Amino acid sequence: MNKYKVRRYITNFITLIILSLFSLVIVYPVYFAVISSIKAPAEYVVNKTGLPQNPTLDNFAKVLTQMSMFKFMLNTFILVGFSMVLYFLVCTAAGFTFGKLRFKGRLTAFTFILFIQIFPQMVIAGQIYQLISKMGLLNTHLGLILVWVAYFAPFGTYIMTTYYSTIPKSLIESARIDGAGVIQQLFKIMIPIAKPMIGTLLIIGALAMWHELPFSMLILQRLQLRTLTLGIALMQGEYGLPIPVLAAAILVTVGFPLLLYIIFQNYITMGSVAGSVKG
Amino acid sequence: MKTKLKQEAKDGWILLSPLLLLTFIFLLYPVVSNFYFSLTKWKGVGKPVFIGFENYKTLFKDERFYRSLKNLGVLVLYIPLGVLTPLVIANTLRKGFRGWKLYRVLLYLPNILGPVILGTIFSVILSQIGPVTDLLTKLGVKNAQEIYILGKSASAINSLAFIFVIWMRVGFGCIYFLSAMSSIDASLYDAAKIDGTNAWQDFIHITLPSIRFSIEFFTVLAFIEVFARMYGIIFTLTGGGPGYATYTLEYGVYMISFSAYQKGYASAWSVILFFFCAAIALIQIRLIKKGENN
Numbered sequence: 298m299n300k301y302k303v304r305r306y307i308t309n310f311i312t313l314i315i316l317s318l319f320s321l322v323i324v325y326p327v328y329f330a331v332i333s334s335i336k337a338p339a340e341y342v343v344n345k346t347g348l349p350q351n352p353t354l355d356n357f358a359k360v361l362t363q364m365s366m367f368k369f370m371l372n373t374f375i376l377v378g379f380s381m382v383l384y385f386l387v388c389t390a391a392g393f394t395f396g397k398l399r400f401k402g403r404l405t406a407f408t409f410i411l412f413i414q415i416f417p418q419m420v421i422a423g424q425i426y427q428l429i430s431k432m433g434l435l436n437t438h439l440g441l442i443l444v445w446v447a448y449f450a451p452f453g454t455y456i457m458t459t460y461y462s463t464i465p466k467s468l469i470e471s472a473r474i475d476g477a478g479v480i481q482q483l484f485k486i487m488i489p490i491a492k493p494m495i496g497t498l499l500i501i502g503a504l505a506m507w508h509e510l511p512f513s514m515l516i517l518q519r520l521q522l523r524t525l526t527l528g529i530a531l532m533q534g535e536y537g538l539p540i541p542v543l544a545a546a547i548l549v550t551v552g553f554p555l556l557l558y559i560i561f562q563n564y565i566t567m568g569s570v571a572g573s574v575k576g
Numbered sequence: 577m578k579t580k581l582k583q584e585a586k587d588g589w590i591l592l593s594p595l596l597l598l599t600f601i602f603l604l605y606p607v608v609s610n611f612y613f614s615l616t617k618w619k620g621v622g623k624p625v626f627i628g629f630e631n632y633k634t635l636f637k638d639e640r641f642y643r644s645l646k647n648l649g650v651l652v653l654y655i656p657l658g659v660l661t662p663l664v665i666a667n668t669l670r671k672g673f674r675g676w677k678l679y680r681v682l683l684y685l686p687n688i689l690g691p692v693i694l695g696t697i698f699s700v701i702l703s704q705i706g707p708v709t710d711l712l713t714k715l716g717v718k719n720a721q722e723i724y725i726l727g728k729s730a731s732a733i734n735s736l737a738f739i740f741v742i743w744m745r746v747g748f749g750c751i752y753f754l755s756a757m758s759s760i761d762a763s764l765y766d767a768a769k770i771d772g773t774n775a776w777q778d779f780i781h782i783t784l785p786s787i788r789f790s791i792e793f794f795t796v797l798a799f800i801e802v803f804a805r806m807y808g809i810i811f812t813l814t815g816g817g818p819g820y821a822t823y824t825l826e827y828g829v830y831m832i833s834f835s836a837y838q839k840g841y842a843s844a845w846s847v848i849l850f851f852f853c854a855a856i857a858l859i860q861i862r863l864i865k866k867g868e869n870n
Contacts, residue, residue, distance in 0.1 A: 316665065390594065554689075
């Protein structure tokens, strides 16, 4: 028994070290971004790793006012907000169908959805650009919303399908007897009972859209329309941009997701495995 | 009965129509039309000119294509470690581990920050004049500037692979495997204890077989990430360089299509990438169907 305990301590100790090393790789970059963002650009040049001697919020003022980050934030909220509404409706409707209704062609359609969701954005980006231009939706938020929902809804549908397939069918049967049409069944029964999974669906979708780069890069070419993520990605290449300013912009970009994560961390981490774990 | 089935089919197609409409227009059409455009010379404006298999001939002579395949090979070689690391950690955590909740918050953080932010921060930290070089110099390392790991081919692709395939996936992997392990029947371990097995034997003979589906699924997800979800991090971390050291097929499509405006040629790259992704998708679909039947 004693030997067992010793071995247990050793394994736990090794695990602790590995976990700490991996954590350090994330803690340091975040720490670096935070301390850099409150240094004056001139101070950063001579003091890259130490704590700031004269902390300042000038960089934040600069990115929010002069560098349009505030506008980018607004754009992101509008884009993600509207996309989420559409995404939510598309995914729950399709998830309900695949999970609960039985008809010819259902399996083919489901397999198609599973198949099509894998392709990288780059494989379709070229043609999407052409399509969006032809539709006259280039440099519009609507264009990006449609593309985002189309690209991310298949995975969301898959998550909802796995959830709905565990719901007893008797629920719909009784609604049918009451004469409820399929749209009513969706809104009156299927959406309310799926509440826990819908939280996960929305988090996965919102994060994916918040982080999305290639489509926004192609469709939103005017500076005033950019999202936060796109703003950061293109900012890095700008000549002579001081690191502290970039760090402030990074913190502005991750602020909102980080806040949500701090509040809902248990829910988010556990929800992330929903729909894909099986023993 | 028959009218009920008909009703169900009608309902089903009504509810599916938004999803199918969007995916047909914005996913299926672009994926399929690539095949046609890969046979043309086209700059993105004007009419595409049909040139047969010329693009493919160019592609098979293109140094960037072989570099991309080689880099994908390096990334794929990291996948076993990317699967094993969280698997082994989760196995230790399974028996309870004080402090795991804190580590979980930290290890999952990369998923919240996202590839573009991570790539940007790391490119600053690891840059030649960045804090890491600074720190090494302070610690007394001579010529710390020459270490510059993103500036050399071999270390650049290996850093990218470590960051993307192992480190970014460890948190999700631990949560994923822990959740799968929690559904294993505890009596299996109790029975093994009576037989006097050790932890290693338990891991090999009980844990691994019980969560086989999850391990396979996680591995397939890793392949998807490597072949189809790396654009954001490559763009921000290395820009594909130095030279073509961190090109992948996905990144090559971007460079050729949007930096060089050779849309027809980029489509040929896309078609090759299509076949890799289609193969992974078919494996994933088979797994999902197998999982449903169990």
